[in-house]
Amino acid sequence: MTITGEMLIGASAHRGGQGGFRAVDPATGEALDPVFSGGGAAEVERACALAWAAFDAFRETGLEQRAAFLETVAQNILDIGDGLIVRAMAETGLPRARLEGERGRTVGQLRLFAQVVREGSWLEARIDPAMPARTPLPRADIRQRHIPLGPVAVFGASNFPLAFSVAGGDTASAFAAGCPVVVKGHGAHPGTSELVGRAIRAAVASCGLPEGVFSLLFGTGNEIGTALVADPRIKAVGFTGSRRGGLALMEVASRRPEPIPVYAEMSSINPVFLMPTALASRAEALGKGFVASLTMGAGQFCTNPGILLGIEGPDLDRFVAAAVEALGASSASTMLTPGIHAAFDAGVARLAGSGAVTTLARGMACSGPNQAQAAFFTTTADAFLADTELQEEVFGAASLLIRCGDVAAMKAVAETLEGQLTATVQMDAEDKAAVAALIPTLERKAGRILANGWPTGVEVCHAMVHGGPFPATSDARSTSVGTLAIRRFLRPVCYQDIPAELLPEAVRDGNPLGLWRRIDGTLGQD
Ligand SMILES: NC(=O)C1=CN([C@@H]2O[C@H](COP(=O)(O)OP(=O)(O)OC[C@H]3O[C@@H](n4cnc5c(N)ncnc54)[C@H](O)[C@@H]3O)[C@@H](O)[C@H]2O)C=CC1
Ligand SMILES: O=C(O)CCC(=O)C(=O)O
Structure with missing residues (x-):
């Protein structure tokens, strides 16, 4: 797969008007080809408009279709072959064995989220049936499911060019939840980012999803990241990096007319x-x-x-x-x-x-x-x-x-x-x-x-918590690794006395999705 240095905005590859930059091989200090173009307000506008336009369709994709999308992304990443590892080695100075392991973790993470999507318990469907005869007041028919928050901005981390970057845990969990993703690629590994971005884009197309489900932007200064977090169509942020960067993005998010959650993993000394x-x-x-x-x-x-x-x-x-x-x-x-x-x-x-x-x-x-x-x-x-x-x-x-x-x-x-x-x-x-x-x-x-272990090397599984109180993260209630990471990008919606034919499938009578649901407080598959 060729690396062109372009940004990927929906289905189009785009050369931005802001300053160009090249990746540097840290082992030699040499600049690598090609020149990458940096984006600005216009690219943020285009990517966010597409993401917003894709949101309603993407969030209502069937569980099977969304799971298949995640699996296709995983396969497409593997299909890039050794070129991905070679480029990542050149851009990061990390050794082959580490990067091959990280690719396995990245692909495994996407596949695990596919299983989660299929299984459906993340929808947390609840039904409290109507009690018309209850005294002194009758109870309405009340049902609940979780829906995705909206388009998510993901900041790729420098230190995990695959597992915490373009198709890393933030992106995988946001996709699993049904959120379109706009990635701000890390300037330290743009070629690796573009390769993975193209793998995602191909999966979007082959799975018949709207193009705005995924975009990848680059930019040298703080401008592009700031504009992305400030964009009203972005509804949550995933970030791994410095405390200063995380705090700056939290500030941008909290000053918006509509503040949004920032899930930033920042600094930890791990006693x-x-x-x-x-x-x-x-x-x-x-x-x-x-x-x-x-x-x-x-x-x-x-x-x-x-x-x-x-x-x-x-x-x-x-x-x-x-x-x-x-x-x-x-x-x-x-x-x-x-x-x-x-x-x-x-x-x-x-x-x-x-x-x-x-x-x-x-x-x-x-x-x-x-x-x-x-x-x-x-x-x-x-x-x-x-x-x-x-x-x-x-x-x-x-x-x-x-x-x-x-x-x-x-x-x-x-x-x-x-x-x-x-x-x-x-x-x-x-x-x-x-x-x-x-x-x-x-x-x-x-x-x-x-x-009796050592803290480095996080298992990607259901019970993992890769989070913690500030400054380890900006929100101690969350994890950025493991299947619980999906929760960050969901919110509950309650349907009270909504006619049966207007209810989403997750909370319909007859349980068409075969979900585990809490009915009148009792968990079951009815
Ligand atoms: N705790 C952790 O997991 C990690 C911590 N770090 C720390 O971060 C330092 C710098 O490394 P980087 O990976 O470059 O992290 P960084 O926090 O400087 O940058 C991460 C991403 O956020 C963006 N960004 C940073 N500040 C921003 C701002 N004010 N406005 C808009 N966008 C902003 C950057 O462009 C980049 O895409 C390291 O020396 C290390 O101290 C780095 C990687 C992981
Ligand atoms: O130890 C790990 O496997 C993950 C570390 C991590 O999340 C990070 O360095 O950003």
């Missing part, structure tokens, strides 16, 4: 609690496991273990020695963009320069452009509690070990943490009581609590 017995029994293995998680993908995961908490003593020293050895042997790796690399170096310099922080280890020296040397620091619980800046995410392979006096100090630190995507406990059976005391705090702070 790991090294419980005493676990540390005593396997400090060395934990040290190695930690470094493997920290350095994976050059640390460019929002689930990266950015802080560790352990109790002072010889077992923690053994953990540190093992981690220092593993980290010292970790090679420098190419980061996604020169900007992300510069932000990592600045964050590491900030920690290294703090009087309260000691540098424990750095990874191997850099040997090419945009490479990052992993970094491991330590501080005390008192110092951490005194300086809120030590909580700021350093995006990349940098982590801070907080030395605590006892389990109570660990809990005190946990209480001061901002909202997190994850919280991890490394524990043995004897640590259970201490962990039980910690869990209520962790539940308030994080979207996912895990034991």
